[in-house]
Amino acid sequence: MYKTEEEFLKAYNPDDYEKLSLTTDILICSVSSEEEENYRKLSKKYFSILLVKRDNYPFKDKWCLPGGFVGIDEELEDAPKRILAAETNLHDIYLEQLYTYGGVNRDPRMRVISTSYIALVDKNRLKDKLADNASWFNATVLEDENEIHITLDNGKEIIPLVIKKTLKDQTTDRYKYTVVKNDDLAFDHALVIATGISRLKNKVGYTDIVFNMMPEYFTLGELQQVYEVILGKKLLDPAFRRIIANKVEKTKKVRNTGGHRPSYLFKYKNK
Amino acid sequence: MYKTEEEFLKAYNPDDYEKLSLTTDILICSVSSEEEENYRKLSKKYFSILLVKRDNYPFKDKWCLPGGFVGIDEELEDAPKRILAAETNLHDIYLEQLYTYGGVNRDPRMRVISTSYIALVDKNRLKDKLADNASWFNATVLEDENEIHITLDNGKEIIPLVIKKTLKDQTTDRYKYTVVKNDDLAFDHALVIATGISRLKNKVGYTDIVFNMMPEYFTLGELQQVYEVILGKKLLDPAFRRIIANKVEKTKKVRNTGGHRPSYLFKYKNK
DNA sequence: TGAATAGTGTCTGTGAGACAATATTAT
């Protein structure tokens, strides 16, 4: 143990440390609808994330999360905001820091630290066409004690991911994630996706975070569908309505989408 | 919006970005006991954190969190582990990434990004004397709608901190913290402390995280005291015992510390 | 004996899970 700070500082002199590069990766999440041929049924919903195809080495032709370098004079949070704006043309998007990854060999070119963020978007707001190399992938998540299976599907390509969970810490049920199968994603982005989805799943239970993915007006059925695709399970109607009762405000508008009882539209209620 | 990745990459060429320095700061938390002169009473407990006095510029003679630079060939998580080991001589300490701070002017010398960690220690395990420049400060936290008041006290110095909370995001009750009063702490460490304490307070409710600060054997009264100093409020005995009932295991050992009924010792129960 | 902590019993209210029942629409 170092008895003085002088000793300590001497041992870990800043000059001993080369500088490194900092990037940011953003897990942009939304909910997609699929057209339904049965006029009675509601359109099916999917949890979806935005990926970009790399056209440069390293990981050429692999998919990755939108991201980029953080400028030397740029606030850390401004980098994901800038990239989000470039990718979606939107500025007021929910953004939350996820985790900072600092593995020595994350990037084959050089030492790169990456601070990842999660962003939630209402897809209806995205009027502009996506860039040619960008694509929304529907994500299906199956999780058990030991593994997380994520299937990403954009209609043309299917990307299967398997992440192994090993108990890292007894007291908080924290897991260490290890990517077991990943042939199509660049860097450690499979890890970021697993971490982000698991954080989102968790936060859905005790916050109003989903409303960041909702349009201004929505039916309770639609809202419930969004909860369901994120949580990956069906919810009981009465219980769901009790939980969200004081988070939403009923309007006089009505949505009538087919051969069933019409539904009132609701708004998120600001306290 | 960039229509091609080529365009995108061109605009954000890595070569445009200077490299920067990465440091790590660790909020080391524990619980301190104060001797009690009344032979009947239990020793009073305090939530406490470890600070180090800087003897170099910048912020010479200010207190700060233990920390240091991350080596170019060092795994990100290894840096806080290394510093913890240097500071405490212990290796198996609970460590969790808190948040990455990247303000442009965090450090007056140069651009430094800092990834902060929180560590929980059982103080009884610290047999070695602390370094001369290090000191445990008892922390008292008062929080209301708008502000967090933290008072740090090591018996010689009292450090008052005031952090303003402004609602950053309606949907998740996320706050932006702004340091309003801080005369004695270096860098943005007041922020790290506020963030860490608030994270800990939160996690205590839904994890077994406190057991990382407990010795192997403890009485339920002691355990309850630790919960109470972290949460900053008294708990009701029967309710507390119900909550922790299946987390602990009763042993045959007994602690007899004074003019009152002796108490059984318990252990943390691994599932 | 009294002050202090250890430990248990139990009532009450809240809230989630589960299931049942009613309402309304387009074809």
Place this chain on the structure above:
DNA sequence: ATAATATTGTCTCACAGACACTATTCA
């Protein structure tokens, strides 16, 4: 009429808050 969704009612069970009560020790 029927299939589908919308919406509400209500029973039960688990559990946290609150308070009361008993047990045990040392000076």
